Amino acid sequence: MSPLEPTADLSPGQRRTHVGNVRWTICAMLFVATTINYMDRQVLSLLKPTLQHSIGLSEEGYGNIIAMFQVAYAVGLLGVGRLIDKVGTRLGYSLVMAVWSMAALAHAFVSTVTGFGVARIALGLGESGNFPAAIKTVADWFPRSERSLATGIFNAGATAGAIICPLTIPWITIHYGWHAAFLFTGLIGLPWIIWWWFYYRKPKEHPTLTGEELRHIYEENAEQMDAANIPWLKLLTYRQTWGIVLGKGLTDPIWWFYLFWIPGYLDSRFHVDLKNLGLPIIVVYLTSTVGGILGGWLPALFEKLGLHGAKARYGAMFFCALFSLPMLYISHVNDMWTAVALLSLATAGHQGWSANVYTCASDVFPNSVVGSVVGLAGMVGSILGTLLSVEAGRILQLTGSYNTLFILAGSIYMVAFVCLQIFAPGLRRADVPVNPERLGA
Secondary structure (H helix, E strand, O other): OOOOOOOOOOOHHHHHHHOOOHHHHHHHHHHHHHHHHHHHHHHHHHHHHHHHHHOOOOHHHHHHHHHHHHHHHHHHHHHHHHHHHHHOHHHHHHHHHHHHHHHHHHHHHOOOHHHHHHHHHHHHHHHOOHHHHHHHHHHHHOOHHHHHHHHHHHHHHHHHHHHHHHHHHHHHHHHHOHHHHHHHHHHOHHHHHHHHHHHOOOHHHOOOOOHHHHHHHHOOOHHHHHEOOOOHHHHOOOHHHHHHHHHHHOOHHHHHHHHHHHHHHHHHHHOOOHHHHHHHHHHHHHHHHHHHHHHHHHHHHHHHOOOOOHHHHHHHHHHHHHOOHHHHOHHHOOOHHHHHHHHHHHHHHHHHHHHHHHHHHHHHOOHHHHHHHHHHHHHHHHHHHHHHHHHHHHHHHHHOOOHHHHHHHHHHHHHHHHHHHHHOHHHOOOOOOEOHHHOOO
16 A cells, blocks of 8 residues: 555544654754754854954944845845755755855854955855755645644744854853854754754655655645746746745845844834843744744634635734734834834744745645745845845934834735735645656656
8 A cells, every 4th residue: 555545444533643743853953954044144243343343343344244145145045946946955955054054164264354255155145045945845744734833933943043142152252252153153053964964855755754644744735746847937927926925025124124123223212232132132032933933823723713725824924914013103112121022023923924925835836846936035035135224224324213114114014915915816826737757657
């Protein structure tokens, strides 16, 4: 009997009892990879004051280094998703982790803006592969009903990295110097690469996967196994591509805005200095972590309440988008912890939205092109994020007020939601041709 054939002698309840947990181990590996990704990304911002004193890093120089990373990240997203679709996630994920780990290590051996810029470019190119690889892995390993929860869990690694970094990097820097901080974050990727290479296989090839878990994984996606790969330009002819690009591309810049500008906002609005900044930031990031996981779980809850398929997915996204609306009011808040609470709601809503918009790609496209679609959407988000960072600096320089930026943050999710409804109504599956090699199978 084929492992994909149902077991007639087991009831549905018994089948669920016998389903294994290998796929959740894979999800844990994605969580760890994303945590490392954000630690390598965040360490430079934490070391900025140290580098200003030790190597004379200027504000302009720092801004140029950040811009180099964001541009490289955007360019990398354009091609790395395609690469991962072509070579597979086992090799592809190992390669991108190796590239960004070596780039992180390289920061320890440079001492000029140009040197940091080159290292940052390499870091951006490598790190751009994390999310396309992770989303493709989720599409390969999870049935559609579990994908947004799995995405929410691994995506929580972003905020976990943002929390762990300020808890470890200052101590390492104080005791061993800033070179050691970069060495530490660069080296922690090596054990993960070894773990991934020896443990990860496709579901049908994994030695410890039970037949029952394999059937569970493929119960909703068997039709995707025969889909052909699609040329990158051809993807642009699918309206679903534009829905996902706009749904993610319009909202990613807001997350970048929160990451880069919340500390400055708290300082300018409530005079929160560096030694008192840690607790408010950790509260915001912890709440966003919970939001990402709960947002990923919401479609399953809505399914139980009677909403199915696209209604459950879009219902969850609309609910998460509502959490951004308090940003329209935050400029009128005079209490720091009230502002922190509103920022926490908004970032939690973003992470819940993100878990679902990522999953939309695997809802409407076959696994063979998920990495490419996510890479394209991420590239647009990164480009717009770079532009928003530049514009935010100009607005703050001219007005000294965050009001315009918070209005944008509070309204753009509803705009993105409408775009998804227009370009991907009902999350209808893209009409992708069958792989000709499988026609005779």
